[in-house]
Amino acid sequence: MSSIGVLTFFLRVISEERRGDDGIFISQDKYVADILKKFDFATVFPFALEAFSDSDYAGASFDRKSTTGAEYVAAANCYGHVLWIQNQMLDYGFNFMNTKIYIDNESTICIVKNLVFHSKTKHIEIRHHFIRDSYEKKLIQVIKIHTDHNVADLLTKAFDVSRFNFLIASIGLLNL
Incomplete structure (x- = not known):
């Protein structure tokens, strides 16, 4: 060379x-x-990074034995994307650690916060449990959001026009 x-x-x-x-x-x-x-x-100055997690029940894999398991896997996948964004932003000098992830399933939040394995987690593959470590290290916060206010529904569910307009307004998109 x-x-x-x-x-x-x-x-x-x-x-x-x-x-x-x-x-x-x-x-x-x-x-x-x-x-x-x-x-x-x-x-x-960029605002704080926030993420919304929800599972797609119709596309859920058969290896998940419960709704909670599907929601937990969806939250772990959501955090995978958040982690990528956090690292990209660090390259530009912006620290978005301690990102809020909104989840509409209380049991999923309990599993993320409780580092002890129990019956609700025995069917979940080990690779999804990195979200627990990230929570413990305070790289993320997991926050309960009412299912009616979860804007992740835009990507996971079908609904009527009024619900669609409400969710679009919630994320700040304008109807042109």
């Missing part, structure tokens, strides 16, 4: 390069700052 100078433009993304004894590091900080400035978001 040969070096032809400092890398300033790569795949149409303006980059910054830093060379060290342990390698070459490329940053997109300037690109992100330019995009934020272009759309007038340069001075906006």
Whole structure:
């Protein structure tokens, strides 16, 4: 491999390069700052990260033996996405640890908060239990939300027009 100078433009993304004894590091900080400035978001501080979890009973797998199990797996999958966003935002200097995850199933919340395994968790695969560790480390909060106010229903259930309009208004989308 040969070096032809400092890398300033790569795949149409303006980059910054830093060379060290342990390698070459490329940053997109300037690109992100330019995009934020272009759309007038340069001075906006991001709000807290919140997530809503709900299970899709129709698409639930047969290995889950209960509604609580399905809700727990859905919450763990939701946290997987939250974890990815938390890590991405850390790269840009924003700390979104202790994210609120809203769950409409009280038993699921109890399972997340109670680190002791019991009969409701024996059918759940081990890989889903990382949500408990994250709760214990205070990377997330699990909060009860009434099922009527859970905006995750937009992606998991069918409902009438009035419910759809209520949920759309709840997440701040405008009807154009």
